[in-house]
Amino acid sequence: MQLLKGVMANFRIALIQLQVSAAKTDNLDRATGLVKTAAAQGAKLVVLPECFNSPYGTQYFPEYAEKIPGESTQKLSEIAKECNIYLIGGSIPEEDAGKLYNTCTVFGPDGAMLAKHRKIHLFDINVPGKIRFQESETLSPGNSFSVFDTPYCKIGLGICYDIRFAELAQIYAQKGCQLLVYPGAFNLTTGPAHWELLQRGRAVDNQVYVAAVSPARDEKASYVAWGHSTVVNPCQEMVATAQTNHAVFFITFADLKKLAEVRQQIPILSQKRSDLYTVQAKTA
Numbered sequence: 001m002q003l004l005k006g007v008m009a010n011f012r013i014a015l016i017q018l019q020v021s022a023a024k025t026d027n028l029d030r031a032t033g034l035v036k037t038a039a040a041q042g043a044k045l046v047v048l049p050e051c052f053n054s055p056y057g058t059q060y061f062p063e064y065a066e067k068i069p070g071e072s073t074q075k076l077s078e079i080a081k082e083c084n085i086y087l088i089g090g091s092i093p094e095e096d097a098g099k100l101y102n103t104c105t106v107f108g109p110d111g112a113m114l115a116k117h118r119k120i121h122l123f124d125i126n127v128p129g130k131i132r133f134q135e136s137e138t139l140s141p142g143n144s145f146s147v148f149d150t151p152y153c154k155i156g157l158g159i160c161y162d163i164r165f166a167e168l169a170q171i172y173a174q175k176g177c178q179l180l181v182y183p184g185a186f187n188l189t190t191g192p193a194h195w196e197l198l199q200r201g202r203a204v205d206n207q208v209y210v211a212a213v214s215p216a217r218d219e220k221a222s223y224v225a226w227g228h229s230t231v232v233n234p235c236q237e238m239v240a241t242a243q244t245n246h247a248v249f250f251i252t253f254a255d256l257k258k259l260a261e262v263r264q265q266i267p268i269l270s271q272k273r274s275d276l277y278t279v280q281a282k283t284a
Contacts, residue, residue, distance in 0.1 A: 011152040012252050013045040014038035017229045018052050018090075019216040019246040024064060027053045028072060031090075032079045034248055039083035043250060045150065046083075048090030049215040049229070050102070050160050050183040056215070056223045058138045061102075065095035068116065073105050081111030086150050090183040090213065091119070091159050099140040104159055104183055106148055118142025119159040120168065130189045133223075135161075144283060145171060153178040153256060160184035163198045163212065166205060170279045173206035173269065178256055182212045191226025196238070204236035207263050209253070217244035234262045 016034050020027055031052055038046045050056065053072045054064035066072055072092050080087040087107045094103035102119040120142050122135040145168075146157040156172030156179075163169075163182045172180055180202060186195045195212070203210040210232045217227040227244035231251050240251050263269060 010253065011044045012042045012250055013047065013211070013231075014041070014043035014248055014250050015047050015211060015213045015229045015231070015240075015242070016049065016052075017214055017216050017227060017242050017245075017247040017249075018049050019218065020049075020052060020055060022055055024053050024072075028075050032075055035079050035085075035087060036083060038248055038250070039085050041250065043085060044152065045086045045088070047088040047181055047211060047213045048183065049213045049225075050091045050185045051093070051215065052090035052183075053092050055221060056185050056225070058133075058135065059222075061093040061100050061138045065093040065100050067096065068094050068103065068105060069113075073113070076105060077107050077111040077113065080107035080109065084109045086114075088155075088157070088181055088183070093139075094118070100138055101142060102135065102139055102159055103142070104146070104157055106146075106157070115146045115148040115157060117146035117157040117159065118144070119162060120144075121161045121165055123161040125190075127189055131187060133187075145175070145281060147172065147175050147177060152253065156180045158182045160186070163202060164194075166202065167279050169202040169206050169208070171281045173208055174279075174281075177208060178259055179209045179211065179253075180206075182210070183214075184212050185215055185223070186226040188224050188226060191228065195226055195228060196230065199230055199232045200236040200238075203232040203234055207234040207259065207266075207269060209233055209239075209259070211251075214242075216246040234259050 076089040091104045094101040104117040106115040156177035215225040230241040231239040
């Protein structure tokens with residue numbers, strides 16, 4: 001992990017680039033153990049990657065899917081309360097009323113669930129000769145925005161492919177979010193092409209911090225994650241980034257003075273031409 005310049009101060013977050021296996025129990029034990037380690041080192045907000053409890057793939061989603069609350073979310077709730085932290089639980093395959101979703105849950109220091117984000121934009125792509133993936137073969141999309149407050153900042157949630165849609169990030173900025181968090185598993189085709197670019201784009205366009213958290217790379221997996229979990233600041237500078245391996249890294253965020261300074265110096269949020277164009281939410 002390489003620490004870069006331009007960091008806030010005052011509260012610490014930890015991004016866990018988890019090595020995910022086919023054994024759900026092992027994944028849960030590994031994740032909760034690392035959450036404890038992060039909290040012991042001062043993290044107040046901890047983030048897990050997309051599909052942290054299961055391999056990523058349409059063939060796995062039905063087998064690993066759970067109700068919410070269920071085994072995985074119960075453990076997340078318990079560890080958040082035990083460690084007195086805010087915990088963004090990456091995502092898990094969720095089953096509800098016969099449908100499957102790719103779902104991120106968030107728990108507060110009292111163990112209560114603060115947010116549940118179902119991936120809005122499903123990962124359906126076809127790059128000839130490189131990768132074809134169709135989440136819609138098994139998953140259904142979510143239909144709501146997910147924002148929650150902490151004593152440190154307001155946070156908006158997306159999952160992986162959601163980051164490609166600038167409108168979602170714009171709506172989160174309109175809702176007052178200062179940090180956008182995207183658990184995501186880009187691959188060896190989309191990762192080198194777009195992973196960093198999209199984080200920087202969402203950050204600079206909306207003058208927010210962006211954190212994207214990937215599983216660790218496993219070359220033997222049927223779907224190989226890119227890794228390179230990253231935090232980007234409102235000036236689109238990489239504050240910190242991991243490599244491809246299993247890793248936990250910490251960022252010390254500050255009060256939001258830097259964010260306020262950027263928005264004051266280049267006031268694009270107040271300069272938008274709503275008489276000519278608009279991006280607005282059609283649901284709460």
